[in-house]
Amino acid sequence: MFRILRTRALGRNIKLFEIEAPRIAHKQKPGQFVILRLHDRGERIPLTIEGSDPKKGSITLVVQSIGKTTSLMNSLEAGDVVLDVVGPLGKPSEIRNYGTAVVIGGSVGTAVALPTARALKEAGNRVIGITGSRSKDLLVLEDELRAVSHETFVMTDDGSYGEQGLVTKKLQELIDSGLKIDLVLAIGPVPMMRAVWNVARTHGIKTLVSLNSIMVDGTGMCGGCRVLAGDKSKFACVDGPEFDAAEINFDVLIQRNNMYRGDEKRSLDKFLANPEEDLKLMRDLRSRADAERCQLETLEAAAKREVSDAVA
């Protein structure tokens, strides 16, 4: 069981979680993800790791409520526990000094892009950040992106904040201004990533994307996450999640991500109509974890007493 240490609302239906997961915190590298299962009846969903604190033994995740599991997750608070978190999975981002890197985050994609952006900067790249979303309330971690970028642009579709327009508009402007771009990293909804690639490809700019395939195990065991890369099949969970956009067949990705649309809706509707069932599972889990912790503390105290008695 994995305890939530801290939460922070970042935007409409978007929440940051700091979760105790020492093993993962020690190993996590930018670009990697975890698979999480909330309770005994839960599904396994992939979430990219926004960052980690190895000393504290914690990782941070940013979750946007979209389906049932993410909605339930976003009702959790510090002190609550989730049943299973496994990781860090996937290949870390390929970090080197490319030159100038434009990092583009679409809404929560910005959270996912942050650790890689930071690493790119540390590797000597000039990092230009672009964060965009439909409207202001879906924009997240702008300050954090600013902190890891040499220059940052904020875009909203409706102009409610920053500049009005899509992230691709800004990318195009940067290209048109004569800026030599060596790498684009685009993370966000698939249509956004595809649109970015369509701009970048005409200028021959290497573009990396992080794919949010449907996953089960996350270890290469099921093949459910497979993507069509060139004419080859690759598993997003072990060969990715980051891929060179040039190899990816985005149409197949979108098609496969639609596979459970109906079920996802049914599951969400059921949850929204009667959230109590799941909330109770989460409360029970927390009590179980509390009891276990209590027991552990008693044992540890007893062990300490024994040691001090022995010393005395």
Place this chain on the structure above:
Amino acid sequence: MPSHNPLANRDRMKIQRQHMPEQDAVERGHNFKEVNLGLPEEVAKIEAQRCLACEKTTCITACPVGVKIKDFVDLVLAGDYIGAARKIREDNSLPAVTGRVCPQEDQCEGKCVLAKKGSSLAIGYLERFVADYEQSTGQLGMPAIAPATGKKVAIVGSGPAGLSCAGDLIQKGHKVRVFEALHEIGGVLIYGIPEFRLPKEIVRQEVDNLRQMGVEFETNVVVGKTVTIDELMQEEGYDAVFLATGAGLPQFLGIAGEHLNGVYSANEFLTRVNLMRAYQFPEYDEPVYDCRGKDVIVVGGGNTALDAVRTALRLGARSASIFYRRTEAEMPARKEEVAHAKAEGVQFHFLVNPLAFEGDEKGWLKSVTCSRMELGEMDASGRRRPVPVQGSEFETAVSLAIIAVGTTANPLVQSTTPDLATNKRGYIVTDADSQKTSKRGVFAGGDIVTGAATVILAMGAGRNGAKAIHDYLTTDVF
């Protein structure tokens, strides 16, 4: 040991092989409850009387772990079922599992003298009877645990190989911790083999027994990612490691259309249904393709293929068919499963091989084009190689296709352990007897060494590994 059999050999041979009571074929096609119901005590006793108690126990020689069949059958005759269970456990730590899933017809029962004269002793049924009796009374013949040695062993993977290795090592007084990538313990026994063939409660019970003996389990650890072998040994103080990661990587056909929605690997389909309990969606969150009223095909002829096709049937498929490129005689699946599947209404199409999948404009599978095959020359596996029949292509409508043509080694551990030797196909190379790998203190066994095989072979490898690890830890000779 004097035999408890009251009958003369001649009379023993007059008794017919007893039948396993099973759930009605039509009814069970709609539920996930176990198909075989187990022998009642009286029937088990009658069956046990058929044993000729041969001088030369060919059945035992044919058992990969050498279960003392003659002795345990005699204990059944004596009515000492717990004693019989203890006898089996001397060689086999998961009797309730193997009694259900071993390919007995290729092993013990295949070499039973009675097989030549009609039908073999139902050793698997008897093993299951004894194991179930033991579990139902809760009087588990718990083995004694040796005094603590102070040595620590990490076991990677919690399938039959890992579990049996853990069970043996804990008895020798070592500290044992099993690391499992998934959230539940049991490997293929949990995520692969369906409830209707191996109830998960039985696996859980066996895992609980190990826990009571002192084995520690840590789920959600992908060794190679979450922690490496070197970290386990150098930072966490493990004196030895046993790798039992299985052969979990699914193979696809590599034909057009495999990315269509509605094409699954058997691993994914079975994992969703078994591990994630998608058959109870939406009570459980993980969905699986809604098979109701659909035509489903499964490509392959092994146990996995049969498990997948019978699962699809239970999920409400209108038709559930096996497409196999050889003939029934070459099918590697257990004979009993084939018979059960037929009774349930699974259709078998032999000598067919898919060439391409076709989809609709939204990317959903709608048909498959196949070629008919014929058997040609012998191939490396000693079976006649299927070759396509020219001009025999045909197309057939289908909504769900499940690929069950085998699995290979998952490279996660090997790729982060550079000094671990693997063969061309990615399997870990070990010393045949001792399960030693090229890396000091690291041993391996089960499907990750042999390639996809059987539960009992994996368990045998786990036992050998435990023996070798114990020798290594106590004599420090590598």
